[in-house]
Amino acid sequence: MTRTRFPIAALTLVMLADARGEDLVIRNAKILTVTKGRLDGEILVRDGKIATVAEKVMTPAGARVIDAGGQFVMPGIIDCHSHIAAEAINESSVSVSSMVGIEDVLNPEDIAIYRALAGGVTTANILHGSANSIGGKCSVIKMRWGKDARGILFEGAKPGIKFALGENVKRRGSAPETTARTGTAPPAFLRYPATRMGVEDVIREAFLEARQYQAGWKEYRDKVARGERVQAPRRDLKLEPLVEVLENKRLLHAHCYRSDEILMLLRLADELGFKIKTLQHVLEGYKVAKEIAAHGAGASTFSDWWAYKIEAWDAIPYNAAIMHKKGVLVSLNSDSAELMRRLNTEAAKAMKYGGLTEDEALALVTINPARQLEVDHRAGSIEPGKDADLVIFDRHPLSNYAKVQKVLIDGEVYFDRETDINKRAATAARRQALLDKQRQQQLEQKKGAARRPQ
């Protein structure tokens, strides 16, 4: 895959000094804690963590001070569904691709990370694509722009896996005559399943296999514990992540649209003994909100996308509000490098469509996705003990007129609007220098060619 590996903006962005170990005080801030209401005051950050949130904090000697100038501070935004910072998304050759994982293809130089930062996002769930019933493993990252692939991983975050139902999964099973009629390119080969019935079958078969595999290992471990000398079962990298799902060690994020397939997966999970951590997209979740809440699955949805395909035909912007009112833990996600940059105003749509309160709306892009990713002890609200992942907005973040001024992750400033603006002239000069150099080379090549004898 060819792509520009070193965006000029990246080169010219100078990372501010490592703030770990240094105290930081954010003063004069309207603090939207999300979980504990609003407080006009100060935040003390120590060792990258929020130490104190109060009207007035003790400023330690030598502490760095950021004067928020009366602006708003909210917790870093969390996107529960993204595909940025990855060199590949879909291993679509097989219907069960649980052996592959996003962690192996993370690209920390994707400019989308910086752009997401500039929109106030500090954490994202990077998912495998939706081409298969059981997709690949997911990674939770922090937008630590400038760090390497290991450095952007949200250390300690529980691993996840992507499942998918519906149209995207079936597409590989569509016969050429069907695809010709719909105007889509026929798949290079046909792959089971071609129907929602087949999707259920693929998942059931895989879990039955995984349970057998799990039992084999249990038997082996029991024997070893009894002092027996036995050979270990052969490792199966495809089934291991499914066993982790069965043992609640890996979070299951399931792409879904229609209410029938949502219900199918809920019932399948009950039958096979696993939990669905989040239903992703879940555009008809509002039709089966009761059943989703009863299973305890979270729902991570779009604010207002609809009608881009048949299974999105009944999508409504009230989805988040209905599910929330019926007891489902809901988040709003982007699934898009573009939309990701303005999840704060996406949250405002849940106030418009369904009448959520400000705090409920903000929770959709902060504490709720943190809970869905089980990182809520570290992120998602402004509370002592949590990572200092903070965003300073010049106006209330639920306003379309607000823009991000600064973003901190672990107490370090990773985005600063003023710094960004100050670097622009240098970026433009560098771009021009590269263009000039290229033109010069072309001219010399032409001269060289002209001198060569015919």
Added chain:
Amino acid sequence: MKAALAFTFAAAAFGQELLIRNVNIHPVTAPAVANTSLLIRDGRIAEISPKIRVPKTVKALDAQGAHLYPGMIDSATNLGMNEISSVREASDISEIGDFNPQLRTLVAVNPASEHIPVARANGLTAAITIPSGGIIAGQAGLMHLDGWTWEEMEVTRSAAMHLRFPVLRATQGLLRGAAPGAPVTFAEMQRAHQEQLDKLRLFFENARRYQKSKAAAGPGFRVDLKFEAMLPVLDGKLAVLINAAREREIREALDFAQREGIKVILSGVREPGTQIARIKSMGVAVIVGETLALPLEEDDAYDSPFTMPAELHKAGILFAFATYNTSMVRNLPYHAAACVPFGLPPEEALKAVTINPAKIWGVADRTGSIETGKWADLILTDGDPLETRTQIKHMWIRGREISLESKHTRLYQKYLARP
């Protein structure tokens, strides 16, 4: 049947009067007026004054301090032409062939499309609907978002000729893997680009020959529908809507427009660069490319889509926002709002979804602002319509009260009530 529900309130507005009292009016073309009244008569704004005298029989609405704005206009959509974008049968946007100036979008607008009430629910009262496909795609139409038929929706059947100006974009084939048979090397792309430009020039040349031979009315003259449709373009009566995003494309498009002596409106403008001065001096209006979009290049400033419209404003260029969409037309006000924190004055953002498009599409004498004599294309809100949290409470199109119900509100009510 469902779509018909939306029109149950839409009784003929002629001979009817409605007084909206206790309202804050934002005319857009003048400063806001607090606590006043507005009278709608025969579909038009008859009077704006704190003291309007009408007989008691006239229907009155106490707005209770709500805000009245002109309805918003989206300057690039596929409304009515496309129900589900992934389904071929549900789309009538793109015709086969390079040159189809004779095609008109309005005749393919489905007045019962579910997308129309959804767009209305957020304050849109009119939209341009555009064909795309080939080089000259056909005629864009301007329509009100209300009517039993497309004929009743029609404002301007032929609002502009849509020219999809051939562009040279190296990234398409060179970096992303070209389709079989498509040009791969840069030289091949330049050649293909030049061929398209030549075709376009030839088409205009032939249209002019046709114009001459028609004027000469010599023996053997035969009507050609394609060239016939080009006559208003050649006469400078019909504007050509030209897609051009980047500086080079805009330069080429403006060169073309000057050479052919045609009236032009630029659309999809993203990075005009030095061409801004020329756009201004040529008096060309601009439909801004999507602002809720990523920057075009990796090393562009992260906020470049949001800062560009302020540059157009500073240069004194007439511009409007657009969604280039069907299902997301309702988010038009947010395309405008996104530019406000990045330098566009909020009142200019609002103009760019109301009076500016009305001017660009030649209907500013009838809509786009709250002034007496204009159509009563109005929305009553609880706040600034560019803010997401604002609710639209009432809508009138040509004085008819329009239901704000849609497929979405119906499904909301239905499933909220599920036991």
